[in-house]
Amino acid sequence: MLIVQKFGGSSVKDADRIRSVARIIAETFLLGHDVVVVLSAQGDTTDDLLAKAAELNRNPSMRELDMLLTTGEQQSVALMAMCLESMDLPAVSLTGWQAGIRTDAAGGAARIRRVDTERLRREIDKRRIVLVTGFQGVNKYDDYTTLGRGGSDTTAVALAAALHADRCQIYTDVEGVYTADPRKVPAARKLEEITYDEMLELASMGAQVLMNRSVELAKRYGVELEVLSSYVRAPGTKVKEDSKPVEEMKITGIAKDENAARITVARLQDKPGAAFRALNAVARAGVNVDMIIQASGRDDTNDMSFVVAEADADRAMAALEERKAAIGFDHLTADKNIAKVSVVGAGMMSSVGVASLMFEALTDAHINIQMISTSEIKISCVIERSAADRAVAAIHGKFFES
Ligand code: ASP
Numbered sequence: 105m106l107i108v109q110k111f112g113g114s115s116v117k118d119a120d121r122i123r124s125v126a127r128i129i130a131e132t133f134l135l136g137h138d139v140v141v142v143l144s145a146q147g148d149t150t151d152d153l154l155a156k157a158a159e160l161n162r163n164p165s166m167r168e169l170d171m172l173l174t175t176g177e178q179q180s181v182a183l184m185a186m187c188l189e190s191m192d193l194p195a196v197s198l199t200g201w202q203a204g205i206r207t208d209a210a211g212g213a214a215r216i217r218r219v220d221t222e223r224l225r226r227e228i229d230k231r232r233i234v235l236v237t238g239f240q241g242v243n244k245y246d247d248y249t250t251l252g253r254g255g256s257d258t259t260a261v262a263l264a265a266a267l268h269a270d271r272c273q274i275y276t277d278v279e280g281v282y283t284a285d286p287r288k289v290p291a292a293r294k295l296e297e298i299t300y301d302e303m304l305e306l307a308s309m310g311a312q313v314l315m316n317r318s319v320e321l322a323k324r325y326g327v328e329l330e331v332l333s334s335y336v337r338a339p340g341t342k343v344k345e346d347s348k349p350v351e352e353m354k355i356t357g358i359a360k361d362e363n364a365a366r367i368t369v370a371r372l373q374d375k376p377g378a379a380f381r382a383l384n385a386v387a388r389a390g391v392n393v394d395m396i397i398q399a400s401g402r403d404d405t406n407d408m409s410f411v412v413a414e415a416d417a418d419r420a421m422a423a424l425e426e427r428k429a430a431i432g433f434d435h436l437t438a439d440k441n442i443a444k445v446s447v448v449g450a451g452m453m454s455s456v457g458v459a460s461l462m463f464e465a466l467t468d469a470h471i472n473i474q475m476i477s478t479s480e481i482k483i484s485c486v487i488e489r490s491a492a493d494r495a496v497a498a499i500h501g502k503f504f505e506s
């Protein structure tokens with residue numbers, strides 16, 4: 105079998121951790137498998153490099169920033185290769201360029217365009233453990249690019265797809281994907297399986313296990329992922345197209361997103377094109393909108409509310425204010441003291457009462473629901489931010505603990 109294994113920054117943060125990861129790699133290799141390993145930069149290296157850059161230039165060019173950031177992952181793969189050498193195992197480290205990872209030109213958040221697998225194949229055929237830097241590639245100018253924070257997951261999936269790997273294992277510091285954040289909800293359970301779509305909903309809600317783009321890529325190329333711990337030997341969570349239904353589970357997981365703000369456009373004109381003009385102004389400011397709600401009108405006006413990332417709220421407000429006359433509204437308000445809490449699960453398409461169970465949990469906990477939105481596999485409520493953890497615990501109790 106050809107197995108791609110990815111280890112995150114905390115899994116390789118020091119010599120001890122590198123040694124224990126080397127043992128996992130060695131074990132796989134000595135079973136006779138071909139192994140391609142993707143590594144992140146050690147511990148906080150990427151943040152430290154960003155801080156070093158900021159000391160010298162508040163606004164460095166993307167090219168030079170990428171040049172700097174890619175060194176973090178290079179340290180990891182070289183150190184791991186040395187560790188494996190010391191164990192008498194054949195290993196070779198490759199940068200994104202040497203591994204044939206070609207990206208578009210967008211520095212800082214580049215997308216992988218293709219992987220030229222020739223060199224990788226050659227090294228695999230020589231029965232070497234191939235160690236590849238995560239989070240980086242080269243663009244058409246042969247300049248280094250990086251893939252955005254957490255991008256090593258994406259590297260692993262792209263290599264697994266390009267090499268038609270039999271397995272893609274993402275080793276991290278948690279044991280898998282849970283029904284809720286296990287640090288906050290002690291009764292949270294590890295999931296055996298989850299679908300790509302569920303994972304995407306949970307990831308975009310801030311369940312920080314996998315970078316979103318890596319899941320999109322895995323879905324597109326049908327790469328089945330396994331998320332598992334580099335600390336504890338235990339089966340992890342499989343991420344795949346269909347998961348087997350677990351009878352008693354109406355939902356798969358609960359997530360919260362505290363990075364949210366609500367904007368209300370008060371007394372928006374009630375006529376064709378008003379909503380379009382308002383949301384178009386926001387879109388043109390590059391702000392992503394979700395949970396749009398329009399109240400029923402009175403006196404020829406409506407109130408419209410929507411949710412944006414907190415960091416985007418001021419930009420969205422400015423864009424609306426600037427086009428106020430053309431859009432036609434009375435005034436704007438913003439509430440940055442909110443959180444979104446969501447239940448996610450492909451199973452909710454076939455079970456009744458999921459929404460009411462969620463609302464019952466919030467009612468029992470005396471938490472006021474400010475906005476509600478639903479999709480096929482998700483129900484989200486906007487609530488006061490300070491109640492977010494309590495809300496997740498209450499909902500978890502209703503669905504999983506009774
Ligand atoms: N080292 C990069 C980061 O910290 C990429 C990664 O860890 O996946 O974001």
Ligand code: MG
Pocket residue numbers: 112113144145254
């Ligand atoms: Mg990292």
